[in-house]
Amino acid sequence: MEKLYEEDDLLALSGIQHFAFCERQWGLIHVESQWVENVKTVEGKNMHKRVDDPYFTETRGDVKIVRSVPLMSKTLGLYGVADVIEIQQHDDNFGIVNYSIVEYKRGKPKADDRDQVQLCAQALCLEEMLAITINYGYLFYGETKHRYRVEFNNCLRTRVQELAQRMHLLFEKGQTPPAVYNKKCKNCSLFDICVPELSKVNKRTQKYLSRVFDDMRIE
Ligand code: SF4
Incomplete structure (x- = not known):
């Protein structure tokens, strides 16, 4: 049977982007609680402040937009917040509802997959909470002012699951990798x-x- 984490053992979902970038960076922040503000992190926070408006919802056409949605997955052992969830109801499609998830980032798309990993982890949480399937989401970058579609394929889902498992392993040992x-x-x-x-x-x-x-x- 699949292992389910207790609520007290959940780790911050935001850490999975640090972990995907460098396991030691994650360890310094999430195991040793070390953090330094720099221009990039402050700009990133400011960008999130603009979308972190809890309880705010808005409707554009047939799309309902919900901001700052709390997330949790006992399977991954993660908790966090989604910047934006877009819910679209297709009247001509037997009322089927389509969910997509949007994460706001400063800067521009990165060479590695850390942002895709974080977005997919958010989607897996929402899937578990609502018992739905989410096939794709979007990353919006402040520098390019463009949003990029990310497909949640099996390869990305497996990577998220493996990263989350390893995060828990290291956290339980209290180990910061060298x-x-x-x-x-x-x-x-x-x-x-x-x-x-x-x-x-x-x-x-x-x-x-x-x-x-x-x-x-x-x-
Ligand atoms: S090894 Fe240290 S400096 Fe290099 S990316 Fe990881 S945390 Fe940052």
């Missing part, structure tokens, strides 16, 4: 806290020490 210095680090808001260059130094030091110990054993 730094792996790579090209993503220069765009990371936690660079100064993480100090990823030290991982290279540490590796060199470990190699040096293990050589010294090996030599001592031979003598």
Whole structure:
């Protein structure tokens, strides 16, 4: 039988985007509660403030727009908030209702899939809460002022499930993964806290020490 998480054990859904970007970044924020504001994070917050207007609903044509919708999935073990849910009722289609989900982001589309992962995690929560299927959603980017459709295919759904499982595994162990210095680090808001260059130094030091110990054993 599928494992269901207790409400007390749910993790913040917003963390899955950090986890998809870098497991250590997620660990620093969500296991060690470290965070630094920079221009990007402040702009992102301001953008969300504009859509975070709880209880606000609006109707445009046959689409009802609901903002700041609380989300939860006991299967994924996640809770969070959806920026916008659009509900469309097709009068000519036996009253079938279509749900889509919209997440607002500053900047422009990224090279990796962290935003798609977060959006799909939101959709999986809503599916579980309402016992519905959501086939796609949208990412709106402030810099391009355009929204991009994201299909929730099996590949993306599986990735979300695997990431959520691993987040819980590391959270239960209280483990922040070690730094792996790579090209993503220069765009990371936690660079100064993480100090990823030290991982290279540490590796060199470990190699040096293990050589010294090996030599001592031979003598
Ligand atoms: S600086 Fe690099 S290793 Fe450290 S948290 Fe950021 S992306 Fe991850």
